[in-house]
Amino acid sequence: MKSYTKIKDIPNLSETIKDAILLKMNPFEFQDLGKNKTLVMLFFNSSLRTRLSTEKAARNLGMEVMILNVNDAWQLEFEDGTIMNANTPEHIKEAAQVISQYADVIAVRAFSALKDKTRDESEYVLKSFKKYATVPIVNMESSTAHPLQALADATTISELTEKATPKVVLSWAPHPKALPQAVANSFVEMMQYLEVDLTITHPKGYELNKEITKETPINYDQEEALKDADFAYVKNWSSYNDYGTVLHQDENWMMTKAKLGNAKFMHCLPVRRNVVVEDAVLDSGQSVVIQQANNRTYAAQVVLKQILENL
Amino acid sequence: MKSYTKIKDIPNLSETIKDAILLKMNPFEFQDLGKNKTLVMLFFNSSLRTRLSTEKAARNLGMEVMILNVNDAWQLEFEDGTIMNANTPEHIKEAAQVISQYADVIAVRAFSALKDKTRDESEYVLKSFKKYATVPIVNMESSTAHPLQALADATTISELTEKATPKVVLSWAPHPKALPQAVANSFVEMMQYLEVDLTITHPKGYELNKEITKETPINYDQEEALKDADFAYVKNWSSYNDYGTVLHQDENWMMTKAKLGNAKFMHCLPVRRNVVVEDAVLDSGQSVVIQQANNRTYAAQVVLKQILENL
Amino acid sequence: MKSYTKIKDIPNLSETIKDAILLKMNPFEFQDLGKNKTLVMLFFNSSLRTRLSTEKAARNLGMEVMILNVNDAWQLEFEDGTIMNANTPEHIKEAAQVISQYADVIAVRAFSALKDKTRDESEYVLKSFKKYATVPIVNMESSTAHPLQALADATTISELTEKATPKVVLSWAPHPKALPQAVANSFVEMMQYLEVDLTITHPKGYELNKEITKETPINYDQEEALKDADFAYVKNWSSYNDYGTVLHQDENWMMTKAKLGNAKFMHCLPVRRNVVVEDAVLDSGQSVVIQQANNRTYAAQVVLKQILENL
Known part of the structure; x- marks a missing residue:
């Protein structure tokens, strides 16, 4: 390299x-x-x-x-x-x-x-x-x-997966401030490079750069997208099309234990508790954010x- | 540990x-x-x-x-x-x-x-x-x-004392700003742990937390308290009871060569010259603040x- | 030392x-x-x-x-x-x-x-x-x-000179802010110590401390001063006599390729491009500012x- x-x-x-x-x-x-x-x-x-x-x-x-x-x-x-x-x-x-x-x-x-x-x-x-x-x-x-983050993410998935081709979902989450798309972009690119089944879910208007997402399926229904997920990577980003805008902060998109199912919860940190994800997820054994940070x-x-x- | x-x-x-x-x-x-x-x-x-x-x-x-x-x-x-x-x-x-x-x-x-x-x-x-x-x-x-400071203080007293049980006085001093009680608290606790004869002196209203000072004698008369002291530890703190308040900045409580007698002068630094202690003390051989800082x-x-x- | x-x-x-x-x-x-x-x-x-x-x-x-x-x-x-x-x-x-x-x-x-x-x-x-x-x-x-800078400057001149006594010109340059005389002072003192033929050029009013410049010739005509120079050290400083004042920001004093002739261009960095010196100089092989910084x-x-x- x-x-x-x-x-x-x-x-x-x-x-x-x-x-x-x-x-x-x-x-x-x-x-x-x-x-x-x-x-x-x-x-x-x-x-x-x-x-x-x-x-x-x-x-x-x-x-x-x-x-x-x-x-x-x-x-x-x-x-x-x-x-x-x-x-x-x-x-x-x-x-x-x-x-x-x-x-x-x-x-x-x-x-x-x-x-x-x-x-x-x-x-x-x-x-x-x-x-x-x-x-x-x-x-x-x-x-x-943010390619160093994405490499740590890929390493974490590789360490934890029990399947040849795990289902990985990148799910948008609400946030009070406008954040860059960098982490989401690199995660998508890394998952396209890795052997995973990737789905992206977010509210309409939060589409990432099409040149990055390419053929990766986007599902505007979060619960449907998360179904049978092995890994749920949750992250806020501001609008790419309406560049840098917070279109809304729809609380319904916060990750909950109910939505998560049996998936592992991933996030790059820092994470706003009870805004991006509820405490019950972060404090459960399904959260792998500390392992991710270690990686x-x-x-x-x-x-x-x-x-x-x-x- | x-x-x-x-x-x-x-x-x-x-x-x-x-x-x-x-x-x-x-x-x-x-x-x-x-x-x-x-x-x-x-x-x-x-x-x-x-x-x-x-x-x-x-x-x-x-x-x-x-x-x-x-x-x-x-x-x-x-x-x-x-x-x-x-x-x-x-x-x-x-x-x-x-x-x-x-x-x-x-x-x-x-x-x-x-x-x-x-x-x-x-x-x-x-x-x-x-x-x-x-x-x-x-x-x-x-x-x-501030237990690292207190351990350095105890080390300094141990290095310098010529007596089995030296007399140590913690004396409040005036200061333009409200300061925490942390240094004074840890010094008191450390001296209670060490073999010393400890007295605390300060104006009324500046009593430290009673759970820390316990049975340590408090003397509101600074000169009397300092009589025959081997070590005078001078430090400002804001009121504990009227929490965080500067009750007054009584200049008479500044440490002087006259009050110090033959005691060694101690302070955690930084120290405000001619507010907390007069130059004549700091610039004399009785000041051990540099040795304290080294420790x-x-x-x-x-x-x-x-x-x-x-x- | x-x-x-x-x-x-x-x-x-x-x-x-x-x-x-x-x-x-x-x-x-x-x-x-x-x-x-x-x-x-x-x-x-x-x-x-x-x-x-x-x-x-x-x-x-x-x-x-x-x-x-x-x-x-x-x-x-x-x-x-x-x-x-x-x-x-x-x-x-x-x-x-x-x-x-x-x-x-x-x-x-x-x-x-x-x-x-x-x-x-x-x-x-x-x-x-x-x-x-x-x-x-x-x-x-x-x-x-700024004697560390001056020692790097002297090292650079020593590395590059092809003459026993190169002609070195310290030339003032315009700048939007008032800058200290430190770099110029030390450069002058260092050049007086080294075997060089030193000339200083600046607009009237920008004379450095006479106790530093001593007998070093000052030429108020920049072009004349730069004639046949081997090294042109360009630097802004504020007025020493009218202490700390920006008397003017005469753009004509900016170093250009035309003025530089065959001299090497030196500057301590950071340098404001197209204010202190034009791009054509900095981007040419005559600029030795990167080597200077390395030294x-x-x-x-x-x-x-x-x-x-x-x-």
């Missing part, structure tokens, strides 16, 4: 998942691989799991980690040819080249602001780093994708391992 | 202090103990000494350290059963369980807001971490206690050592 | 530059030198290059690094004898002594606020750390100086190495 900015950067998914599970059993096995190698983690946005698990993963491999909240440095300019006389004292061209000299791998988290669909879809932050940096780039959630470490670790092996 | 959230978690105080002093003489002796172990430090509030000394202590033991300012992650919800549709996107139940998977020990700093006595006394932040985390918890100052490292290190030995 | 707060702390510049270039070729050669040694980095201000390169340098030498944004701790008081009843809860006397006990070297970044020339010139932050700390101090940019690591590393060797 050269960089990990999108699902398709994984050369062999089943091998990679197997490797992640092996790393989980023996996290310090490749401690020499990262010796004298530095991961620089850049945060444009808040993070708990991504930050701690990626740092942990790098240290498990013996890497040094340097963390920079971009707010502690300079606001970055991403446009070409600008007269930079306003609020952005540093251009990404310099920043990415410079940081590349202090890093062997750069990991970047930069959310969508949900204001400019075209700009978000251009993935200008991530793509600019990829263009100007001279070292591999890892996506710690970008405008439209964030090994998803990041297998990615860094494959990158280090290719340096 | 399994966790260190309160003084009474120390199984054997005199042994622990002896160990701290040994670590001070040879800080890198147990460098293998923390190998492949990670301390996650979580800050809800400002910190200088606690942050640097605890990180140093962990590194002296060979641990990895990951630091998270909670403001860089998500606001946490601590109530059970809440419909989380407001400002707290993540519940402590998930956060504590998740972080436990990235950490071998979790250290938490969460001050009192001095607004809700019952809530503060419930120690809901610390207790929630203890309840939901699956790894040991270290208290880096909570609503009502923060070895207090934290002995705690982490005992926790690591019990993992 | 005992501390590195100013250019003149370098005992032997040509040896030091040679050492920096050797470290660049073999950055991990002295990995045992920093074993069990801790660098504490204190930031009063924003930083990207200085932060990452200095942390990298310390880690290359095997040091532990602890980073503190001073805003995460307490506001510091620097005046003697103050009654500290306002916004500064901690005095530098305590802070510097305390941090010295957690650190083997302390690095400090504290910019000028450009409001009080006398106070800035007293270098009260840096000098207070030097006065009260009991360990070596490294200047990561102070009110009037920040080895400048910091040679300084830390010399300090560690003297501990």
